[in-house]
Amino acid sequence: MTDAHEDGQDMTAAEYALGVLGADERAAARRRMEREPGFAAEVADWDRRLAPLVDEVTPVRPPRTVWMRIKAGLGAPVTIWNNLNLWRAATGVSVAAAAACLVVLVTTPAPVAPPAPVVPEPKPTPMAVAALKPEAGPPAFVVAYDEAGKRLIIAPAAVSPDGVHDHELWMLPADGKPVSMGVISAGQVLVIPTERFGLSQTGTLAVSAEPLGGSPTGQPTGPVVASGSLTPL
Amino acid sequence: MSVITADEQRAQLSRALLRTAAGDRRALEDVYNRTSAKLFGVCLRILNDRSEAEDVLQEVYLNVWRKADQFDPDRASPITWLSTLARNRAIDRLRVTGRRDARPIDEASQISDDSPSAFDGLSATQDAQQLSHCLDELEEKHRSAIRTAFFEGRTYEELSKAAAVPLGTMKGWIRRSLMKLRMCLES
Numbered sequence: 375m376t377d378a379h380e381d382g383q384d385m386t387a388a389e390y391a392l393g394v395l396g397a398d399e400r401a402a403a404r405r406r407m408e409r410e411p412g413f414a415a416e417v418a419d420w421d422r423r424l425a426p427l428v429d430e431v432t433p434v435r436p437p438r439t440v441w442m443r444i445k446a447g448l449g450a451p452v453t454i455w456n457n458l459n460l461w462r463a464a465t466g467v468s469v470a471a472a473a474a475c476l477v478v479l480v481t482t483p484a485p486v487a488p489p490a491p492v493v494p495e496p497k498p499t500p501m502a503v504a505a506l507k508p509e510a511g512p513p514a515f516v517v518a519y520d521e522a523g524k525r526l527i528i529a530p531a532a533v534s535p536d537g538v539h540d541h542e543l544w545m546l547p548a549d550g551k552p553v554s555m556g557v558i559s560a561g562q563v564l565v566i567p568t569e570r571f572g573l574s575q576t577g578t579l580a581v582s583a584e585p586l587g588g589s590p591t592g593q594p595t596g597p598v599v600a601s602g603s604l605t606p607l
Numbered sequence: 608m609s610v611i612t613a614d615e616q617r618a619q620l621s622r623a624l625l626r627t628a629a630g631d632r633r634a635l636e637d638v639y640n641r642t643s644a645k646l647f648g649v650c651l652r653i654l655n656d657r658s659e660a661e662d663v664l665q666e667v668y669l670n671v672w673r674k675a676d677q678f679d680p681d682r683a684s685p686i687t688w689l690s691t692l693a694r695n696r697a698i699d700r701l702r703v704t705g706r707r708d709a710r711p712i713d714e715a716s717q718i719s720d721d722s723p724s725a726f727d728g729l730s731a732t733q734d735a736q737q738l739s740h741c742l743d744e745l746e747e748k749h750r751s752a753i754r755t756a757f758f759e760g761r762t763y764e765e766l767s768k769a770a771a772v773p774l775g776t777m778k779g780w781i782r783r784s785l786m787k788l789r790m791c792l793e794s
Contacts, residue, residue, distance in 0.1 A: 383680070383782070383786060385782045385786070386787055387780075388782075388785040388789070389781070389785075391691075392756050392757055392781070392785065393694060393698045393757060393759065393760040393761075393765050394756045394762055394766065394781060395762065396762050396764075397699075397702035397703070398703065400699065418682070420621075421683070421687055421691040422683065422684070422687050422791070423734075423735075423738065423788065423792055424734065424738070424757060425684070425686060425691065426729060426730070426734050426735035426738045427738065427754070427757050427758070428645065428649055428686070428690045428694075428726065428729070429726065429729040429730045429735060430758075430771075431645060431649050431652055431727070431758065432648050433644035433645045433647070433648045433720045433721075433724060434644060434647050434648045434651055434720060435643075435644045435647070435720035435722075436644070436647040436661060436664055437661070438644050439661075440642070440643070440647075440661050440664050441639055442635075442667050443665045444635075444639070444668045444669060444672075445632075445636075447669050448632060448635075448669075448672060459620065477681055493638040506731055514763075515657065532759070541657040551658075551662070558642065576672050579635070593658055594658070
């Protein structure tokens with residue numbers, strides 16, 4: 375019995391479609407598909423014959439971050455207006471208001487009596503904001519990115535600590551794996567220096583639930599609890 | 608399910624793919640919403656690793672975005688086109704990384720998805736029923752090898768080890784089964 379032919383029949387097209395070939399044989403089959411239209415048609419016939427089997431595969435909803443990474447990889451920029459309108463529709467909060475809240479959060483000194491009713495003027499530096507939302511419901515975290523000051527501030531909005539998990543913030547590059555930006559312990563506001571991340575003003579961010587102290591592997595191990603994209607102000 | 612028939616679901620998916628080919632991002636999102644749960648299931652089953660499956664799923668839809676113009680509704684069903692793309696990507700990744708058997712998939716984060724999808728009603732189609740009938744005609748251990756190969760993307764070597772038969776025997780099983788399947792499906 376020879377490998378490629380049995381009973382005079384070349385079954386490579388079927389074997390490629392079924393998925394039993396090794397890496398080199400698969401690469402060879404693909405080269406053949408490019409050169410030989412007849413072979414390519416044979417593979418397509420087998421794909422069509424076998425495809426109904428996927429009916430038996432249980433569908434599993436992918437985390438929303440996958441779609442966000444896809445969107446980030448599409449290339450051409452989405453206009454700011456699209457982003458702003460989406461953001462407003464989704465959160466019911468104006469972007470400026472959220473940013474102002476954060477600026478207040480991080481610039482207000484420790485309370486003194488009587489508390490000064492003065493709201494500091496937002497600095498006219500390049501800023502971007504994001505509302506990180508779960509699959510459904512209101513934003514769980516609010517993020518402000520101060521590009522000039524090279525820092526990102528993340529504040530919990532609607533998350534309650536469960537005592538056994540920390541939250542970890544991830545930057546999602548257009549291609550490649552998520553990059554950890556920091557671990558957010560129970561309810562605290564985190565200020566993250568951003569020099570080393572190469573974050574853009576339209577970057578995509580996600581927060582996952584991780585064991586206390588953060589992911590042991592350097593990649594998200596727990597479910598994504600919130601995600602969103604930065605919008606330049 | 609809604610009043611939308613399975614045929615109409617797939618016709619809508621074909622149209623969404625054609626609009627994606629024209630560069631319509633919303634159409635791609637539409638394609639994603641109709642198909643990503645099934646294709647994620649396909650990738651997970653092959654790779655047995657959530658993070659790898661997410662990476663591959665991302666690649667699949669970026670491929671759909673770039674190659675949607677290669678989809679020809681007269682030649683392939685959108686279901687076949689998309690599942691084939693996902694399976695091939697996942698199998699190629701598997702050949703590079705190897706199968707992750709040691710790490711169980713986090714069950715808490717593995718939510719099966721029952722929402723309507725373009726794959727609904729697939730088992731009721733004539734093609735599916737004929738395939739099911741023809742698979743039933745095979746010997747049990749041959750059918751099992753074909754199914755494992757399809758769902759898990761295993762190589763001949765892996766299949767022969769798992770079934771504890773020589774490599775040549777496994778190749779014979781699979782090739783004869785494929786030939787029988789073709790004859791049965793074409794009769």
